[in-house]
Amino acid sequence: xxxxxxxxxxxxxxxxxxxxxxxxxxxxxxxxxxxxxxxxxxxxxxxxxxxxxxxxxxxxxxxxxxxxxxxxxxxxxxxxxxxxxxxxxxxxxxxxxxxxxxxxxxxxxxxxxxxxxxxxxxxxxxxxxxxxxxxxxxxxxxxxxxxxxxxxxxxxxxxxxxxxxxxxxxxxxxxxxxxxxxxxxxxxxxxxxxxxxxxxxxxxxxxxxxxxxxxxxxxxxxxxxxxxxxxxxxxxxxxxxxxxxxxxxxxxxxxxxxxxxxxxxxxxxxxxxxxxxxxxxxxxxxxxxxxxxxxxxxxxxxxxxxxxxxxxxxxxxxxxxxxxxxxxxxxxxxxxx
Amino acid sequence: xxxxxxxxxxxxxxxxxxxxxxxxxxxxxxxxxxxxxxxxxxxxxxxxxxxxxxxxxxxxxxxxxxxxxxxxxxxxxxxxxxxxxxxxxxxxxxxxxxxxxxxxxxxxxxxxxxxxxxxxxxxxxxxxxxxxxxxxxxxxxxxxxxxxxxxxxxxxxxxxxxxxxxxxxxxxxxxxxxxxxxxxxxxxxxxxxxxxxxxxxxxxxxxxxxxxxxxxxxxxxxxxxxxxxxxxxxxxxxxxxxxxxxxxxxxxxxxxxxxxxxxxxxxxxxxxxxxxxxxxxxxxxxxxxxxxxxxxxxxxxxxxxxxxxxxxxxxxxxxxxxxxxxxxxxxxxxxxx
Numbered sequence: 001x002x003x004x005x006x007x008x009x010x011x012x013x014x015x016x017x018x019x020x021x022x023x024x025x026x027x028x029x030x031x032x033x034x035x036x037x038x039x040x041x042x043x044x045x046x047x048x049x050x051x052x053x054x055x056x057x058x059x060x061x062x063x064x065x066x067x068x069x070x071x072x073x074x075x076x077x078x079x080x081x082x083x084x085x086x087x088x089x090x091x092x093x094x095x096x097x098x099x100x101x102x103x104x105x106x107x108x109x110x111x112x113x114x115x116x117x118x119x120x121x122x123x124x125x126x127x128x129x130x131x132x133x134x135x136x137x138x139x140x141x142x143x144x145x146x147x148x149x150x151x152x153x154x155x156x157x158x159x160x161x162x163x164x165x166x167x168x169x170x171x172x173x174x175x176x177x178x179x180x181x182x183x184x185x186x187x188x189x190x191x192x193x194x195x196x197x198x199x200x201x202x203x204x205x206x207x208x209x210x211x212x213x214x215x216x217x218x219x220x221x222x223x224x225x226x227x228x229x230x231x232x233x234x235x236x237x238x239x240x241x242x243x244x245x246x247x248x249x250x251x252x253x254x255x256x257x258x259x260x261x262x263x264x265x266x267x268x269x270x271x272x273x274x275x276x277x278x279x280x281x282x283x284x285x286x287x288x289x290x291x292x293x294x295x296x297x298x299x300x301x302x303x304x305x306x307x308x309x310x311x312x313x314x315x316x317x318x319x320x321x322x323x324x325x326x327x328x329x330x331x332x333x334x335x336x337x
Numbered sequence: 338x339x340x341x342x343x344x345x346x347x348x349x350x351x352x353x354x355x356x357x358x359x360x361x362x363x364x365x366x367x368x369x370x371x372x373x374x375x376x377x378x379x380x381x382x383x384x385x386x387x388x389x390x391x392x393x394x395x396x397x398x399x400x401x402x403x404x405x406x407x408x409x410x411x412x413x414x415x416x417x418x419x420x421x422x423x424x425x426x427x428x429x430x431x432x433x434x435x436x437x438x439x440x441x442x443x444x445x446x447x448x449x450x451x452x453x454x455x456x457x458x459x460x461x462x463x464x465x466x467x468x469x470x471x472x473x474x475x476x477x478x479x480x481x482x483x484x485x486x487x488x489x490x491x492x493x494x495x496x497x498x499x500x501x502x503x504x505x506x507x508x509x510x511x512x513x514x515x516x517x518x519x520x521x522x523x524x525x526x527x528x529x530x531x532x533x534x535x536x537x538x539x540x541x542x543x544x545x546x547x548x549x550x551x552x553x554x555x556x557x558x559x560x561x562x563x564x565x566x567x568x569x570x571x572x573x574x575x576x577x578x579x580x581x582x583x584x585x586x587x588x589x590x591x592x593x594x595x596x597x598x599x600x601x602x603x604x605x606x607x608x609x610x611x612x613x614x615x616x617x618x619x620x621x622x623x624x625x626x627x628x629x630x631x632x633x634x635x636x637x638x639x640x641x642x643x644x645x646x647x648x649x650x651x652x653x654x655x656x657x658x659x660x661x662x663x664x665x666x667x668x669x670x671x672x673x674x
Contacts, residue, residue: 289659330667
């Protein structure tokens, strides 16, 4: 599989060959199979009736470490040569990707370094440490984060695994959609995933379009972090937005390779505000008893908010993760009233 | 299948033939198969490590109407003769049994009457009504409830389906354990279910002891509603306790036939206080992303609180329901700190 330059700013926009393709997703599926869960597809008659369409939920909140992120991290870790692997991996993410990379590294028995901002939530850091990663604290700025990453790389030779621009990560994330597309007797009409940095959505788009010429691929994005929506509307990547949303997994800005892939595959982004997302999350909890996080529920929120687009169709939704901040739960549910 | 007098006080204590047996559970399994979900068995490496034993969770929170109660209600409804069915069913329960009976009646297209106390939670009543049942409000006393039930029976000829003393209900509840016992290549060493009125636990005991001579059957009961524990300790049924627990599904007092069945099958009851139950619930949410209610989590709480009893064993746990009161969630989680 071809590999992508690790900094999106250094990427040649015309170098299409550096972007992952469907073969990369198929290879990723085989590579991660011994380590990742093949998650179930869930149905709910009550939600189908509410939405006016057939919903098929790919349960990535049941993935190891509680999110689809394990797929991409696992593909990256197991793509390394033995010599690379011996030097370990490094990333900067205090969220699901940090935990996923730590666990993926543990499946291969290699070192994992995670650069985290000083104000990160203690519970999330504890989860990353519990998987055996070494934490490196830095000031909460992009510059400090990149400097610390560079320092760890210089000291250890560790391989940087970016949360969403890394081609190995994008290919790994695409395996969730691949399983969903292969799971059902009947073809899907649409597939919807949340979009933050765009790793999941771009991998999904590659898998979907390779499987069906007519399938429509939608990203679901919080109104308060609508950079992917704006980027596609303007035809150029918006990288200046300051996100404001309860969807903590979707605050990352769309990556450059991700933007290219969304354009190439005619992906459309739909928006939902945080109240609609909180209501969708509550519905998921009540009707399916599945504890999905707000960053997952946004996908159901856009389907419920755009009924005419999905009426009578067979709609796949990737439930991306279940790492809900239970200490902030009352606040989240209050938004759903 | 033999049927049990519907009022537990009128039951002849020596009339063993009026209690349901294993054949009744097998018949119930066949009777409800077209209507009830065959729920999955869930595993969690993280919880196995924490508990020091192998846990197999029977996911009845994913049952229709969100609890195992649908099994017993469905068996009762589909056991009626056509003439009985035409007159409908009646019960008094504003909780999971009321909703379950309403949905079960709907699967057969018959009338369902539910007697509810005036102070019942509005959201629960809405759920029962949404399944098409007729609500009958009464004062919040046992006398008022029984009077209203008698009045509905007199007016309609509806069949009373008691939440846990009805033999058809006990047999139906036993089908969850039957599926769990049949689901695995290796035999279970123990099986643990919550106990309130004892419908689930007594049905489980019948199924377990018929399947394995050596299996141990445990009830999990809140410290604040320890009437089953006390009844077994004293050798006579305690029917005067005033329950005080967050486990709203376990406030019912142990029924007479249920008491007899627990004694006959050497069932042991273990206790957990509400803090331990809330912590177990939070663990379930965090580690398995399954939204189980406190009345379910008490089973994991007793396993975690009695490690020496279960060390290294293969332990089946029936996750009885997932109908969490999301408006009271902050209070519940505060108990888990």
